[in-house]
Amino acid sequence: MSYEKYADDDMVFVFDHPLIQHKISLLRDKNTDTKEFRELVSEIAMLMGYEVTRELPLQTVEIETPVGIAKAKVLSGKKLGIVPILRAGLGMVDGMLQLMPMIKVGHIGLYRDHETLEPVEYYCKLPEDATEREMVLLDPMLATGGSASAAISFLKQRGVKQIKLMCLIAAPEGIRRVRKDHDDVQIFCAQVDEGLNENAYIVPGLGDAGDRLYGTK
Ligand code: PRP
Numbered sequence: 405m406s407y408e409k410y411a412d413d414d415m416v417f418v419f420d421h422p423l424i425q426h427k428i429s430l431l432r433d434k435n436t437d438t439k440e441f442r443e444l445v446s447e448i449a450m451l452m453g454y455e456v457t458r459e460l461p462l463q464t465v466e467i468e469t470p471v472g473i474a475k476a477k478v479l480s481g482k483k484l485g486i487v488p489i490l491r492a493g494l495g496m497v498d499g500m501l502q503l504m505p506m507i508k509v510g511h512i513g514l515y516r517d518h519e520t521l522e523p524v525e526y527y528c529k530l531p532e533d534a535t536e537r538e539m540v541l542l543d544p545m546l547a548t549g550g551s552a553s554a555a556i557s558f559l560k561q562r563g564v565k566q567i568k569l570m571c572l573i574a575a576p577e578g579i580r581r582v583r584k585d586h587d588d589v590q591i592f593c594a595q596v597d598e599g600l601n602e603n604a605y606i607v608p609g610l611g612d613a614g615d616r617l618y619g620t621k
């Protein structure tokens with residue numbers, strides 16, 4: 405297992421795999437350029453996705469090999485879905501798709517109003533069978549937790565019952581907010597930082613993930 409419980413909470417997991425830690429450090433560096441930043445976000449998402457999918461159900465089938473019949477395990481039932489929170493969550497999609505090309509992808513568009521810091525929804529499109537799937541929300545940053553909590557509420561309003569949240573860097577405030585609002589949702593993150601600054605940016609964090617992914621600043 406390459407993650408550990410955060411603050412003894414059974415629903416919050418922090419990844420301690422050396423490759424993930426190394427790549428997060430590169431991601432934090434202000435000198436990391438957009439191309440490398442994008443590649444790193446995707447790679448970390450893939451490495452985390454490997455563990456987040458650890459409990460997917462399997463079934464045994466018979467497969468004919470060139471030599472005989474193997475009783476082999478394959479994934480059973482509906483596969484996962486992923487839902488990136490636009491924009492920055494998009495950076496995590498390719499990594500997850502490399503791992504599981506068959507998963508379905510929904511999208512939730514949210515931005516954090518810079519005055520009120522409250523999330524505003526501007527788009528939502530989910531797979532038709534989202535209610536029968538486990539849906540993993542993707543967002544690199546869990547700061548105040550307002551965006552993630554709102555996104556989880558939107559999924560629940562649309563009938564999704566099994567939800568996980570996967571982020572790269574989390575602030576303790578964001579973890580507390582999501583745990584308080586949605587105590588049924590597991591949170592997976594690569595690192596938990598000190599806290600938030602007066603603009604609700606994660607400290608030390610990595611800056612604005614969307615801007616760094618798409619070169620908008
Ligand atoms: C960032 C980030 C999260 C949100 C986290 O997105 O990707 O969605 O902020 O902050 P919170 O936990 O305080 O809600 P942002 O609103 O900057 O939009 P963007 O992805 O379009 O840049």
Ligand code: URA
Pocket residue numbers: 492545547604605606607609610611612613614
């Ligand atoms: N959103 C970001 O992109 N970075 C932060 O530190 C906080 C919110």
